[in-house]
Amino acid sequence: xxxxxxxxxxxxxxxxxxxxxxxxxxxxxxxxxxxxxxxxxxxxxxxxxxxxxxxxxxxxxxxxxxxxxxxxxxxxxxxxxxxxxxxxxxxxxxxxxxxxxxxxxxxxxxxxxxxxxxxxxxxxxxxxxxxxxxxxxxxxxxx
Numbered sequence: 563x564x565x566x567x568x569x570x571x572x573x574x575x576x577x578x579x580x581x582x583x584x585x586x587x588x589x590x591x592x593x594x595x596x597x598x599x600x601x602x603x604x605x606x607x608x609x610x611x612x613x614x615x616x617x618x619x620x621x622x623x624x625x626x627x628x629x630x631x632x633x634x635x636x637x638x639x640x641x642x643x644x645x646x647x648x649x650x651x652x653x654x655x656x657x658x659x660x661x662x663x664x665x666x667x668x669x670x671x672x673x674x675x676x677x678x679x680x681x682x683x684x685x686x687x688x689x690x691x692x693x694x695x696x697x698x699x700x701x702x703x704x705x
Contacts, residue, residue: 575599607686608637608653611693614682615655618675619668626667632660639691650691657697665697665704672697672705 567578567588574590575597587600596602601609612635623630639653655676659668676683676695683693697704 570599571597573597604641604650607650607682608639610682611653611655611680611686612637615657615672615675615680618679619657619671622671622674623663623667626664626671628664628667629662630659631662632658634658649689650686652692652694653686655693655695657695659697659699661700663699665699665702668699669697669704 563581565578565580567576569576570587573595574588576588577585577600578588579585586606588603588606589598589600590596591602592598616633616635620630620633635658636656637653638656640651641648642651657668657672672695676693687693
């Protein structure tokens with residue numbers, strides 16, 4: 563896998579592109595001169611937990627013939643205080659699914675993703691982050 567990062571201005575705005583041509587914009591925190599023109603790299607890690615795990619869950623639930631009509635993920639993370647680099651200490655992932663979905667299947671799909679398949683969450687855990695999760699189906703918390 564290869565990616566390329568190119569600077570777009572005289573501050574911290576970059577575009578990253580993958581081999582397939584798909585791109586993502588990055589920028590720094592405004593406190594250090596960023597201009598809000600892209601996601602911050604550490605935000606991208608939290609977003610990537612959601613993206614990786616969502617793909618896992620959709621694949622698992624589709625195989626189980628579950629009908630997903632809406633899927634959202636909220637992620638709240640905390641970084642180490644007073645350290646450089648400030649790594650992710652923890653993240654809490656909240657899955658919100660709507661549709662004709664068996665609650666136990668949704669819970670199991672999430673567990674499989676977070677405990678076995680999601681490379682991003684496993685990478686952050688190896689770096690010392692604690693990652694917790696909960697699943698909601700049609701407005702009901704199931705774990």
